[in-house]
Amino acid sequence: MKKKLIVPLALIVFTMAFTSFTVWFLMKQDKPKIMIVAQRLDIEYWKIFKSGAEKALQDFNIDGKVIAPESIYPISNQPNMLKKVLTQHPDALIVAPVDEEVTIPVLMEYKKKNIPVLLVSRDIEWEYKTAFIGPDHYALGEMSGKLLGSMLQPGDQVAIIFGVVDDQAMIDRTNGAKKVLENIGIEVVAERSGYDHLANPTPVMGSILQSYPNIKGVIATSDRLALEALGALEKEGVKIPVIGTDGIIKMIEIVGEERVEATIAQNPYDMGYLSVVQAQKAIEGDSTEKIVDSGIDILTGDNAQDKLNFLKKLLR
Template sequence: MNKTAKLFLSIGLMTSLLLAACTDNSTSSSSSSSDADPNISVVLKTLSSPYWKYVEAGAKKAGEDLGVNVTIVGPSAESEVIQQVNMLEDQLSQSPDAIVVSPSQPDTVIPTLEKAAKDVPVLLIDSDADFKGKVTFIGTENYTAGQEGGKKLASLLQSGDKVVLISGALGNPATDERIKGAKDALEQAGMLIVSEQPADSDKTKALSVMENILEKDSEIKGVFAANDDMALGVLRAVQAKNLDIKIFGTDGTEEAVQSILDGGLTGTVAQSPYNMGYQGVEYAVKAAKGEDVESRIDSGIDIIQKDNAQKQLEFLQTIGK
């Protein structure tokens, strides 16, 4: 091989190494095709709970189906509001073509969202917020979800029965609205709300909260929890006392649905987290291309109890693969 050929071979090898280095991906979660495709950022409340894993799965699948780059991030817990704001700002600094956000505390993040909306389409999922420039909100009407869950729980009880409400992190609009809806429905049906306690959407905290409530009052007949993790924590406390208490959660996670089949939880208000994630990316791509998007898209709810739990479980197992 002459010197010229060796030189071109060396240059070719160096170029290949540089290209390989440039394709290294260290993002929290992504599905991608090529740099020429739209880049969609998704900032969730957390990536640590089953509910948000379904949202993440939907967003990833949309990225694959539509052939776009999707980066998904979220803090370690829903209560880590400042961490979420920092992640949002970090994603915006990377100049995405559109950004999908589920704000843990809308009031805290609105200034950042308003600033972002001047340069990039901003779409909200799961939890809504009012700010100038928002493209759309995709999700369940959380008040309605709580209200329907409260109605179903009340239908299994007697007027005057004692009921407990377990809420999420204080200031979380999604869980706050669910509790408000459930409370209105339960009180209208004649139930007596004897305790309303926050458990930060955490299973272990809900267990502790319910243990304390039952120490003071063992005549509780029903519990509505603003998410399934908290409902499952409540269930552990109730089972430890060997009490017969109807427990409703919210979200429709696989663990909750399996618990219903096993005779644990009474029911759950199933939202459509997978669809929220999928549609969030789908409409973000449309917005990035300048296409019209409806200002509000309702993803709907289903009440899951023993009669339809198996069907729901099979669906969740399919999307969880």
């Protein structure tokens, strides 16, 4: 008579746990790894971007993380962060470059290792980039100019408040707006940088008002600049249109409150999501689009609430 083989319960439990761990480990090893380096994560625009990127990572079962330097200006540690990320051997890199001159040498190290590099938000002249995902900043400026121009008359005076002086995105937005305004006979009497050395808004609207008391409108190349300008104008009892360019919650609320008639909004959530989609394509060897436009919207009292509800739910 054959004896029955009795397997200890502890051995069965151990075997099952070991098998589960092995399956989990192999599945994790099979996941592509995408590292995403933003410009910063301490302001709403980039928090929205982060939400979009993380949703795509989750939807496509991708191992990845969104990180950013602790400081952005005057000296960003983004190049050092990129060097550290490289040691983690990602399958693709998504980066919002801060400084073209110091960033490109580090990105060349990714090129040497055949790691696809995708740029977001700000494009730079680098022939080896896999793709750029973001808005057309010149077109954004043009749309800002058209929107403000639709509220004014030829001969009116306006101001443009822009961000960091050497940021190409800010330069493109300013130039696009100026072209449209000048073509319809509206005079740009003031162009001022409204950021300090840490890329935070500083008061400039007050001095513009003193120099040009008859000013009829303002375009700001970021919503934080627009909000600072609007606050200064309201303090002086001056009600003129102020056009922002981001579409953050506070600016949308102001549109809903009819403190401004309309503003321009980007789609940083879509930018984050689409960048991961394109990175996955690059990893899998599929063709990627060289430029992916993440879109620009005009927000008015008619559609502001829908955008506001989406963002509040997103950042809750």
